[in-house]
Every structure is written in structure tokens, then in C-alpha cells.
Amino acid sequence: xxxxxxxxxxxxLIKSLLVVGVVMGMAAYAVLAERKVCGWIQGxxxxxxxxLPLLGDLPIIGPxxxxxxxxxxxxxxxxxxxxxxxTPGHVKRFYYVLAPIVSFIPAMTTMxxxxxxxxxxADGVQPLVLANIxxxxxxxxxxxxxxxxxxxxxxxxxxxKYPFLGGIRASAQMISYxxxxxxxxxxxxxxxxxxxxxSLNLFNIVQAQGNxxxxxxxxxxxxxxxxxxxxxxxxxxxxxxxxxxxxPESETDLVAxxxxxxxxxxxGLFFLGEYTHIIIGSGVFVAxxxxxxxxxxxxxxxxxxxxxxxxxxxxxxxxxLIFLFIWVRWTLPRFRYDQVMNLGWKKLLPLxxxxxxxxxxxxxxxxx
Amino acid sequence: MVTDWLFYFFAxxxxxxxxxxxLSRSPVNAAMNMILSFIGIAGLFVLLxxxxxxxxxxxxxxxxxVVLFLFxxxxxxxERLPKPHKLSTxxxxxxxxxxxxxxxxxLQAPTVALPTKVAAESFTGGRAPAATARVFGEVLFxxxxxxxxxxxxxxxxxxxGVIVISKHYRxxxxxxxxxxx
Numbered sequence: 001x002x003x004x005x006x007x008x009x010x011x012x013l014i015k016s017l018l019v020v021g022v023v024m025g026m027a028a029y030a031v032l033a034e035r036k037v038c039g040w041i042q043g044x045x046x047x048x049x050x051x052l053p054l055l056g057d058l059p060i061i062g063p064x065x066x067x068x069x070x071x072x073x074x075x076x077x078x079x080x081x082x083x084x085x086x087t088p089g090h091v092k093r094f095y096y097v098l099a100p101i102v103s104f105i106p107a108m109t110t111m112x113x114x115x116x117x118x119x120x121x122a123d124g125v126q127p128l129v130l131a132n133i134x135x136x137x138x139x140x141x142x143x144x145x146x147x148x149x150x151x152x153x154x155x156x157x158x159x160x161k162y163p164f165l166g167g168i169r170a171s172a173q174m175i176s177y178x179x180x181x182x183x184x185x186x187x188x189x190x191x192x193x194x195x196x197x198x199s200l201n202l203f204n205i206v207q208a209q210g211n212x213x214x215x216x217x218x219x220x221x222x223x224x225x226x227x228x229x230x231x232x233x234x235x236x237x238x239x240x241x242x243x244x245x246x247x248p249e250s251e252t253d254l255v256a257x258x259x260x261x262x263x264x265x266x267x268g269l270f271f272l273g274e275y276t277h278i279i280i281g282s283g284v285f286v287a288x289x290x291x292x293x294x295x296x297x298x299x300x301x302x303x304x305x306x307x308x309x310x311x312x313x314x315x316x317x318x319x320x321l322i323f324l325f326i327w328v329r330w331t332l333p334r335f336r337y338d339q340v341m342n343l344g345w346k347k348l349l350p351l352x353x354x355x356x357x358x359x360x361x362x363x364x365x366x367x368x
Numbered sequence: 369m370v371t372d373w374l375f376y377f378f379a380x381x382x383x384x385x386x387x388x389x390x391l392s393r394s395p396v397n398a399a400m401n402m403i404l405s406f407i408g409i410a411g412l413f414v415l416l417x418x419x420x421x422x423x424x425x426x427x428x429x430x431x432x433x434v435v436l437f438l439f440x441x442x443x444x445x446x447e448r449l450p451k452p453h454k455l456s457t458x459x460x461x462x463x464x465x466x467x468x469x470x471x472x473x474x475l476q477a478p479t480v481a482l483p484t485k486v487a488a489e490s491f492t493g494g495r496a497p498a499a500t501a502r503v504f505g506e507v508l509f510x511x512x513x514x515x516x517x518x519x520x521x522x523x524x525x526x527x528x529g530v531i532v533i534s535k536h537y538r539x540x541x542x543x544x545x546x547x548x549x
Contacts (some may be wrong), residue, residue: 019417038414095396136503138423149403152435156396164442171439175432198531 006063016112016130023111027275028073032327036069041202041330047072080268088158088261095157100262100269103150104282107276110140114283115203117293117311120302127203136202140284141182144239147277148174150270151241158261166257169337173238176344177245180237183352184228187359188221188288202284206292210299220291227355229289231348236281241273243329247337282321283314285291290317315351375415382408390464395441399434420501535545 032047041048047069056062056071065071086098102360113136116246117128133139148171155167189200195208211219222229249257259270293300293310300306300313335343385405392398413422468530508516 075503133419135419135423138420138427138501142423144429145427145435148431148435149438152438153441156438168439168442171435175435176440178432 010184012130012358019111019116019130023108023279024272026279027272028077030246030275030279030322030326031076032069032073033322034329035072035109037323037326038330041167041327050075070105072269073266076269080271083264085266086356087222090128090159091261092159095153096261097266099150099154100266100273101150101156102153103270104273104276105145106143106147107273107280109143110280111276112342114137114203114280115206115287115292116283117307118203118207118300118366119307120300122302125207128307129203130354132201132203135200137185137200137205137284137288141178141185144277145174145178147273150273154270155258155264159256160261162256163258163260166247166254166260168248170241170243170258173241173245173247173344175339176341177235177238177348180231180344180348180352181239182225183349183356184235185288187228187363189219190359190363191225194362202287206287206294210294212297216292218296220289220296222289222291222295225289225359226264226360227351227353229285231352231355232289233285234343234348236285236323237328238340240277240281240325242278242325244332244335245340246329246334247340252334278322278325279282281319282318283327284322286314288315292317371415375412378408378411378415380408381405382412396438399437399441402437403430403434406434420504 036046045067048067050069050071051057051062051066052071052074053175054210056066087093112130113133115129115132115136119126119128151170152167155163155165157171158164162273190194192205192208195211196204209219209221213219217223241247241249247257249259254260262270288290293314295313300310382405385401385408388401389398389405392401406425410422410425410430413419413425
């Protein structure tokens with residue numbers, strides 16, 4: 001046992017598998033949450049029939065869990081795995097197979113640098129993160145910007161009209177909103193530069209948000225940079241292709257957009273990639289703007305209890321944000337394509353620049 | 369030892385993918401190989417411990433510029449464009465061979481001073497100059513301010529040129545409000 005725990009390679013492997021498992025589980029249950037919340041908003045029960053033989057037959061708990069739809073993600077996953085997987089004859093085969101992989105890998109890679117908790121010991125504080133690198137946020141922006149290739153290639157390789165339109169729309173949309181997203185983040189890092197020494201590390205940013213102004217107001221970024229938070233959130237919706245920005249797959253005019261020609265496991269990869277992107281994006285928003293694992297006015301205890309609590313707080317905040325994603329999807333109508341472009345270039349980008357300049361001046365005034 | 373092998377791997381990736389960019393018949397293949405080549409360069413930057421440059425390489429080149437390339441390639445459907453003339457292919461090959469030979473000649477000549485002066489005074493604690501964002505920014509806005517500004521000005525001119533070329537000005541009377549998109 002000690003041998004296993006002292007080997008850094010095996011330890012890293014265990015940690016990675018744990019994180020991947022948690023995020024994948026969250027992605028599966030985010031799909032269930034989506035269907036349940038959608039049903040609730042539309043006044044219907046949502047998935048409530050799928051039942052596991054033994055667990056579902058327990059006296060009171062069984063029917064309750066079945067009605068909650070707890071077993072539904074397993075059925076969904078099994079369907080993705082065992083369904084017949086036809087490849088249409090007219091596709092460009094190499095890129096057709098490559099596209100789902102390319103859209104899945106970046107979504108999984110970004111989770112390595114996202115800190116999700118802290119471990120307080122007598123010697124100091126350790127971040128709970130797979131790789132605590134100095135340029136964490138740039139890494140996330142860079143890797144997640146590669147995810148667009150999956151969608152473009154899927155649209156192009158499908159070699160038919162609707163997927164192609166979906167792919168073209170996706171590339172234009174993602175390039176447009178990346179700029180506003182990056183610009184809305186700059187003031188956050190400048191604001192916390194005295195605490196973090198100007199590093200781009202996500203853990204330091206979260207730790208800096210643990211303080212209070214005048215011992216009353218928690219130093220969460222969202223309280224003193226609300227505009228930046230709003231711009232980042234809107235860009236996040238656009239980057240994850242969620243409604244009201246789901247241009248690439250708007251089913252009313254493009255059938256299913258870029259993934260029209262995909263089925264079974266390949267479609268499942270797109271699907272999982274999208275939900276993973278939402279989860280990691282929510283996590284980044286929580287870390288940068290909502291104080292991460294910090295609670296207002298309450299300090300976390302040291303040791304294992306504090307570590308578990310910090311992860312729980314982080315997860316609760318992330319889940320609240322995922323709920324917001326779902327809520328918005330079933331509440332707002334979809335934008336028209338030209339409205340998406342207008343919003344991105346003519347409203348969000350100038351606002352982000354103005355926000356940046358405003359905080360530039362403010363920080364200079366405070367520091368002088 | 370491992371870093372040596374990684375260097376060979378990334379160097380080979382960069383060069384081979386770079387060759388394939390030039391040799392590919394299909395422009396989409398060329399663009400995808402270009403991404404591979406950029407990823408190889410980013411890997412080389414990581415081996416040099418200039419993580420900031422590595423991430424910028426991915427963020428700017430692989431993440432944004434090649435996306436635009438693909439966007440254009442797909443919009444103009446280059447499979448229907450006329451094939452380049454044989455003479456121009458041979459000419460390009462000759463120029464490339466000449467440049468390669470010249471570069472090797474420069475490498476062989478011991479008297480030629482290669483541009484090795486990479487801001488040695490801005491090294492901090494044995495790290496490469498652009499290791500962190502802070503060092504990168506300080507050097508960019510002090511020592512290399514003029515080239516930086518000139519590059520920015522060139523980009524601005526290019527941007528204005530694009531707007532002038534792509535925008536078709538029409539008389540106001542013929543324009544319909546909320547026209548079709």
C-alpha cells in the first residue's frame with residue numbers, strides 16, 4: 001500500500017482518474033439535470049421510467065429513485081455504446097472520424113489546471129489540482145480554443161449542406177466571442193496583482209478572493225467587477241454553443257447542425273464534450289468570479305475536513321452555475337445569426353474594452 | 369535524456385508537418401498539418417521552459433489564425449480552383465532549394481555572426497527571457513518597444529486595407545433596411 005502511495009507516477013494516475021471520473025459523472029448527470037429541469041419548466045415530469053433491476057425494486061427508495069430518473073444516464077450511456085454505428089457513404093472518412101475526438105480531447109484537457117479545493121496543513125496551503133501551472137488561465141483559453149476544430153471538421157467532413165452551415169457558423173461565433181472573453185479576464189488578474197504577484201495562476205486568484213474588504217464584504221470578483229463577470233458569462237454561453245447561442249446546431253433551421261451525420265458513439269463524444277465544456281467553464285467562472293471554495297465570513301478548518309468542505313463548496317457553486325446554463329436554455333429563444341454577430345462585435349467587444357480601460361484607470365488611481 | 373528524445377520528437381513533428389503543409393494537394397490537409405507544426409513549435413518552447421510563448425503559440429496561431437484559414441478554405445471551395453502552372457511549381461522548388469542551400473552555407477561559415485544576442489541582460493535567474501508573462505511584458509514594452517509599435521502599426525494598416533477592400537459602398541437609397549442576410 002505504501003509502495004503505491006509513494007510512487008508519484010501511480011499517485012498522479014490515481015488522482016487523474018478520480019478527477020476524470022468525477023467530471024464524467026457530472027457530465028452524465030448534467031444531461032439528466034437538463035432533461036429534468038426542462039421537464040419541470042415545461043410542466044411535465046421528464047425521464048421517470050428507467051429502472052435498474054435490483055436497486056429499482058427496493059420497497060420505497062426504488063420507485064423514488066426511478067421517478068427521479070437516477071438510472072437514466074446509464075441507459076443513455078449504454079445506448080451510445082451499443083447502438084449500430086453506420087458511416088454515411090458521402091463523408092470524408094478520415095476527418096469524419098477525427099472530428100469527435102478533436103472536440104472531446106480539449107474539453108477533457110482543460111480540467112488539469114482547474115483548482116477545485118485546498119488542503120490546509122500546519123506547513124501551509126496546498127492546492128487540490130492536477131497541475132498547478134503558472135499560466136493556468138492562458139492554458140485553459142488556449143486549449144479550449146482548439147475545441148472549435150472538432151465542430152468545423154465535423155461540418156466539413158460530413159459533406160452535406162446543413163452540417164457545413166453549422167460548422168461555418170461555429171467557427172465565426174467562437175472566434176468572435178474569444179476576444180471579449182479574454183479581455184473581460186484581464187482586469188481580474190490586474191486587480192489581484194498585489195496579492196498574487198502578477199501571476200496568471202488560478203489558485204492564487206481564488207486564494208486572493210478569500211479576504212474581506214473592511215472585514216464585511218467578501219472580496220469576490222463578481223462584487224466589484226460585475227460587468228466583467230457578465231461579459232465573461234455571455235461569452236462562455238457562446239463558446240460552449242449553448243442556447244441562446246446554439247447557432248451551430250439550431251435544430252429549427254439546420255436539422256441538428258454540425259452533428260447531423262453522426263450517430264451512436266461518435267455523437268456521444270460530441271455530446272459529452274459539450275457538457276464537459278460547460279462543467280469546466282462553470283468551474284473557471286466560479287474560480288475567477290465567485291470566490292472558488294471561499295465562503296463569506298467563514299474560514300475553512302485545517303486538515304481533511306477543510307479539504308472536503310472546500311471541494312464541496314466549489315462543487316455546489318459549479319452546480320448552481322450549471323443550473324443557470326440549463327435554466328437559460330429553456331427560457332430564452334435562440335438569437336438569429338446576425339444578432340449573434342452584432343452582439344459579439346458591436347456590443348460585447350467594445351464593452352469589454354471599456355471595462356478593461358476603466359479598471360486600468362481605477363487600479364492606477366488606487367495604487368498611486 | 370528524456371528531454372533530448374522529446375526535442376527530437378517535436379523537431380521532427382515541426383519539420384515533417386511543415387513539409388506536408390507545402391506538399392499537400394488538399395488545402396484542408398495543409399491547414400491541419402500547419403496546426404501539427406505549430407503544436408510541435410509549442411512543444412519546443414515548452415522544452416526551452418518558455419511556457420508563456422508556448423501557450424501563446426497555441427492560443428494565437430493554432431487556436432485563431434488556422435481557424436480563419438479553414439474558414440476561408442471552406443468558403444471558397446478550392447478544389448474547383450485551377451491547378452498552379454507547372455513552371456511556377458518548378459520555380460518555387462528552385463527558390464526553396466536555393467534558400468536552404470544558402471542557410472546551410474551561413475551555418476557552415478564560421479565568420480558570420482548569427483543573431484544569438486537574445487537579450488542576455490533580461491535573463492532572470494537562469495530562465496529564458498520570455499518565461500513568464502511579467503518578464504515578457506517588461507521586455508516588450510522597454511527594450512523592444514519600437515519593433516513592437518511598428519508591428520502594431522503594420523497590423524493596423526492591414527486591417528484598414530481589409531475594411532476598404534471587403535466593404536462595398538453603395539448609395540444609401542438602394543440599401544434596404546433589415547435586408548436579407
